[in-house]
Amino acid sequence: MDILLSSGSTLVLIAAVVGFFMAWGIGANDVANAMGTSVGSKALTIKQAIIIAMVFEFAGAYLAGGEVTSTIRKGIIDASFFVDSPELLVFGMISALFAAATWLLVASALGWPVSTTHSIVGAIVGFAAMGVSVDAVTWSKVGGIVGSWIITPLISGVIAFLIFNSAQKLIFDTDKPLEQAKRWVPLYMFLAGFVLALVTIKKGLKHLNLHIESPDDFIYAGITAVIVAIIGKFYISRLKFDENASRTTHYANVEKVFAVLMIVTACCMAFAHGSNDVANAIGPLAAVVSIVDNEGQIAAKSAIAWWILPLGGFGIVAGLALFGHKVIATIGQGITHLTPSRGFAAELSAACTVVIASGAGLPISTTQTLVGAVLGVGMARGIAAINLGVVRNIVVSWVITLPVGAGLSIIFFWMMKGMFM
Amino acid sequence: MARNSILGVFAKSPIKPLEKHIRLVTKCANQLIPFFAACAENDWPSATKVRKKLSKLEQDADALKRQLRLELPGGLFMPVDRADLLELLTQQDKIANRAKDIAGRVLGRKLEIPEVLREDFIIYLTRCIDATEKAADAINELDDLLETGFRGREVALVEKMINQLDEIEDDTDGMQIKLRKKLLTIEDDLKPVDVMFLYQIIDWVGELADLAERVGARLEILLARK
Numbered sequence: 037m038d039i040l041l042s043s044g045s046t047l048v049l050i051a052a053v054v055g056f057f058m059a060w061g062i063g064a065n066d067v068a069n070a071m072g073t074s075v076g077s078k079a080l081t082i083k084q085a086i087i088i089a090m091v092f093e094f095a096g097a098y099l100a101g102g103e104v105t106s107t108i109r110k111g112i113i114d115a116s117f118f119v120d121s122p123e124l125l126v127f128g129m130i131s132a133l134f135a136a137a138t139w140l141l142v143a144s145a146l147g148w149p150v151s152t153t154h155s156i157v158g159a160i161v162g163f164a165a166m167g168v169s170v171d172a173v174t175w176s177k178v179g180g181i182v183g184s185w186i187i188t189p190l191i192s193g194v195i196a197f198l199i200f201n202s203a204q205k206l207i208f209d210t211d212k213p214l215e216q217a218k219r220w221v222p223l224y225m226f227l228a229g230f231v232l233a234l235v236t237i238k239k240g241l242k243h244l245n246l247h248i249e250s251p252d253d254f255i256y257a258g259i260t261a262v263i264v265a266i267i268g269k270f271y272i273s274r275l276k277f278d279e280n281a282s283r284t285t286h287y288a289n290v291e292k293v294f295a296v297l298m299i300v301t302a303c304c305m306a307f308a309h310g311s312n313d314v315a316n317a318i319g320p321l322a323a324v325v326s327i328v329d330n331e332g333q334i335a336a337k338s339a340i341a342w343w344i345l346p347l348g349g350f351g352i353v354a355g356l357a358l359f360g361h362k363v364i365a366t367i368g369q370g371i372t373h374l375t376p377s378r379g380f381a382a383e384l385s386a387a388c389t390v391v392i393a394s395g396a397g398l399p400i401s402t403t404q405t406l407v408g409a410v411l412g413v414g415m416a417r418g419i420a421a422i423n424l425g426v427v428r429n430i431v432v433s434w435v436i437t438l439p440v441g442a443g444l445s446i447i448f449f450w451m452m453k454g455m456f457m
Numbered sequence: 458m459a460r461n462s463i464l465g466v467f468a469k470s471p472i473k474p475l476e477k478h479i480r481l482v483t484k485c486a487n488q489l490i491p492f493f494a495a496c497a498e499n500d501w502p503s504a505t506k507v508r509k510k511l512s513k514l515e516q517d518a519d520a521l522k523r524q525l526r527l528e529l530p531g532g533l534f535m536p537v538d539r540a541d542l543l544e545l546l547t548q549q550d551k552i553a554n555r556a557k558d559i560a561g562r563v564l565g566r567k568l569e570i571p572e573v574l575r576e577d578f579i580i581y582l583t584r585c586i587d588a589t590e591k592a593a594d595a596i597n598e599l600d601d602l603l604e605t606g607f608r609g610r611e612v613a614l615v616e617k618m619i620n621q622l623d624e625i626e627d628d629t630d631g632m633q634i635k636l637r638k639k640l641l642t643i644e645d646d647l648k649p650v651d652v653m654f655l656y657q658i659i660d661w662v663g664e665l666a667d668l669a670e671r672v673g674a675r676l677e678i679l680l681a682r683k
Contacts, residue, residue, distance in 0.1 A: 069463045076464050149465070200606070209609030287604045374467055375604070406463050417536035417606045420470030424532045427466055 039123050039456055044328040051130050055321035055344075056351045058137040062152050062313050063355025065144045067093065069403045070309035071302060077379040079298035088299070089306045090353045096310025097349035099236045103397040104312055105340060108319025109326070111397070112160050112181070115334045117172040122332045124168060127452040128445075129320035131167075132159035135444035136316065139437065149430050151401035155441040156316040157181060162442025163449040184398045185434070188389055189408025195385035196412030199224075203377060204416070207290065217293040218272055222265040224384065225300045229264030231388050232304055233257035235311075235395045264300065271296050294376035301380050304387035309402045310352060311394040318348035319399075378418050382409040404434060468533050471542060472599045474525045478518055479549050479596045479672070483589045485514035486556040486665055489582060496563060497575060508560040515553040522550045536607055537679050545675040549596070552589055552668045559661045568654055571647065574639055581632040581662065588629065588666035591622040592673055602680070612680055619673040629666040633659060 040047070071089050074080045080088065118125040136155035143150040157178070164172040203224075207216045234257035237248055248256060275296070277289045322340045327333070329341070386402070386409040393400045407430055414422045488511035495504035525546060529539060562568070570578050595618040598611065605611040636659055644652050 072463045076467070149463075204606050204609070208605045209611070211610075287601055290604075374464075377604070403463060407466060410463070410466055411534075414534050414536070417608070418603075419467065420472050420535065420603055421468035421529075422534040423466055423468040424534050426468075430466075 040126065040328055040332050043456070044331075047126055047130065048325055048328050051126075051133065051321045051324040052347065054130060054133040054137060055317050056347060056354075058133055058140070058152075058156075059314065059317035059348045059351025060355040060358075061137055061140045061144070062317060063093065063352035063357075064359035065140065065355075066152055066309065066313060066402065067306075067352070067356055069149075069406060070305050073374065073379040073383055073406070074298055074302035074305070077295075077298065077374040077376045079295040079376045079379065080302055084299075085302065086356060088302055089356050092303045092306035093310035093314075093352050093356065094349040095236075096307035096312075097314035097352060098310075098345050100239050100307070100311035100391065100394055101314040101318070101345055101348065102340060103239050104315035104394050104399045105319045105322055105345070107177075107181075107397040107399055108156065108160070108315050109323040109340075111177050112157065112174060113164050114172055114174050117164075117169060118334055122327050122334055123456075124453075125334065126324050126327055127456065128160070128163040128167060128449055129323045131163050131448035131452055132156060132441075132445045133317070133320045134448045135159040135162070135441055139441055139444055143433070143437075148433050149403060150433050150437050151403055152313055152316045153399045153401045154185070154434055154437040156319070157399060158438035158441030159445035160320070161438075162445040166442070166446045167449040167453075181399060184393065184400050185404060188393055188398075188400045189404045189411075191408075192385045192389035192405045193408040193412030193415070195388060196381050196409035197416050199385055200378070200381040200413045200416045200418050203381060208287075208377075213287065213290045214277065214293070217290045221272060221293050221297045222269045224297055224380070225268040226261045226265040228300050228304050228384055228387070229261035230257050231391060232307055233260035235391045239395045268296060268300060291375050291377060294380055298376045298380045298383070301383040301387060304391070305383045305406075308387040308390035308394065310349070312390050312400060312402055314345070314348040314352060315399055317351060318344050321347075374419070378413050381413050381418070382406060385409045385412065401434065403430065469528055470603075471525060471529055471535070472603055474521060474528070475542070475546060475549075476597050476599060478521045478525065478546065479593045481514055481518040481521060482549050482553045483586075483593045485511055485518060485553045486586050486589045488514065489556055489559060489586065489662075490579075492560050492563075493570070493579065493582060496568075497570065499569070501564070501567060504564055508564050511560050512557055515557045518550060518553045522546055536603065541675065541679040545596075545672065545679060548668060548672045548675050549592075552592075552665060552672070555661055555664050555668060559658060562654065562661075563658060566651075566654060568651060568658065570655070571640075571643060573643055574636065574655075577632070577636055577639065578659075578662075581629065581636055581659075584625065584629050584632060585662050585666040585669075588622060588625040588669035591618065591625055592669040595619055595622065595673055595676055607680060615676065615680065619677055622670055622673040626666045626670040629663055633663045 067089050070093075071080075071085045075082060075085050113125070115125075133156075136152065136159045139155045140150065140152055161173050161178055203220075206220045207213050210216045234253060237253045237256055272293055275292055277292065322344050325341050325344060383406070386406040389405050389409075390400060390402055393405075407427060410419070410422065411427070413419055488507055492504055492507040492511065495501075495507055526543065529543065531539070533539065535542070595615055598615045598618070602611050602615065637656070640652070640655060640659070647655075
């Protein structure tokens with residue numbers, strides 16, 4: 037207990053530094069997955085992708101990241117085990133951050149596609165179960181989180197399948213695909229804008245002290261979505277098409293319309309990624325800050341300190357600014373066989389799934405969800421070739437990450453205990 | 458770092474190389490027209506030159522075929538069956554092989570097409586090459602088929618092309634019968650071995666159209682699966 041009073045501020049500082057480091061890692065590495073499809077299908081240039089990612093990752097983290105943060109902070113661990121020794125929870129959370137950040141760094145260096153969400157959840161479960169007591173983990177909650185990792189790729193796959201098929205029905209399999217594209221693409225923009233705005237209003241404006249009651253929230257979200265659609269329509273109308281195009285280049289013109297749509301879905305994806313993944317960095321930090329501020333009291337309900345969400349947001353943006361360019365450039369050079377009409381279906385469904393899961397407070401993996409969505413489009417016979425080997429690797433890395441995150445976190449936990457006590 | 462990203466999930470599309478392959482193959486078969494033109498004028502040096510070009514195109518097609526096979530390992534999830542795709546590729550490649558055989562045989566024996574047959578033969582040859590070009594047109598729709606998820610109007614369009622291909626092949630069958638009949642009437646004035654080989658060349662040229670039709674058939678099977 038004394039340790040919290042004597043070196044509380046040191047601990048907060050350590051947690052903040054490690055949390056920022058973790059957020060920075062998320063920005064530098066994970067963002068490639070979030071923005072990759074847009075750059076890969078040549079809908080965005082690298083510069084545009086970076087700018088969109090910076091703005092919307094931050095917005096997502098700041099406006100909609102709170103809910104997942106609470107889950108990471110207090111959903112996984114049964115706080116009653118730590119009432120007598122809150123310092124253990126502080127050490128544990130810092131160790132978990134250390135462990136997840138280290139694993140992220142190692143995996144990135146080796147080129148393994150790991151999930152930041154899986155690392156942090158594994159790490160928190162690890163120190164709590166092994167370092168304290170197996171019962172200190174709220175296993176029912178953990179079961180729910182792990183279950184969501186299986187269900188969310190499935191859901192996003194189904195949504196992607198449906199979105200892709202609807203685009204086929206409404207646009208591609210018609211006499212005049214270009215006219216149909218001009219008519220229907222703004223509707224998809226509306227959809228994307230609506231989901232995003234609704235989640236922001238419902239979950240994000242709380243800590244800005246803005247309360248909008250239902251059904252007003254739906255109306256505001258609808259208005260925002262209409263504005264998005266109108267802006268999109270304006271840009272589509274400004275597109276230049278090869279007018280005397282033959283049937284073959286007809287689809288090339290259609291893809292140009294979808295490329296505009298993809299800018300919107302890229303914003304969605306960045307927002308979704310920010311809202312979901314920022315919590316991995318700042319959830320443990322928020323826990324540490326809350327305990328130290330309350331002088332060892334583990335408060336069941338306490339607001340997240342005002343500076344924490346922006347810190348995570350800035351961390352992600354800093355990572356992006358420093359390394360995102362390099363990472364995304366690597367992607368841009370790779371030969372990809374992805375057209376905007378496919379990329380949009382995958383991104384939109386993944387973004388919707390992630391944003392909704394974030395709203396529900398479930399920390400899910402953005403990459404897994406996107407992979408699920410890609411497979412969904414593949415099922416609809418929309419992608420020339422999907423490398424199942426890579427999909428398997430991603431799934432394997434996801435399984436491996438849990439025990440590794442847990443193991444590292446236990447080691448760091450014991451080290452911290454040895455150092456401070 | 459590329460492995461660390463979602464884009465590793467997207468494998469290289471086999472469709473563009475497949476389209477490129479059939480374009481090479483038809484270009485190769487097309488060389489038979491200048492080749493026989495040179496033969497008709499007894500201009501064997503320039504016939505040799507054309508054959509060399511034809512042979513080079515055939516080799517290019519072969520190389521592309523091999524590369525495409527290597528790039529299509531199992532474990533790819535594709536909208537079309539992998540075995541069907543490879544079978545289609547094999548069929549396409551056979552056209553180039555046949556064209557090379559024809560040129561080789563004619564040049565090797567300095568085989569002359571008799572004056573009486575010449576005009577009909579050229580028309581017949583051109584028609585057979587038309588068939589290969591129709592097949593190439595149909596294969597070139599594959600990327601649009603991918604855009605439309607292998608269904609709907611685009612499939613109907615390709616089926617129409619395959620029907621046209623069948624009609625061309627029927628055409629060439631009729632021409633082949635006529636050509637053989639004509640050859641029969643002048644048979645006695647020619648060297649018997651030459652006659653044998655003339656029948657063979659007529660057969661082989663007809664095979665170009667047959668093979669093109671088979672490419673269309675494989676494409677149809679490819680579309681019918683799933």
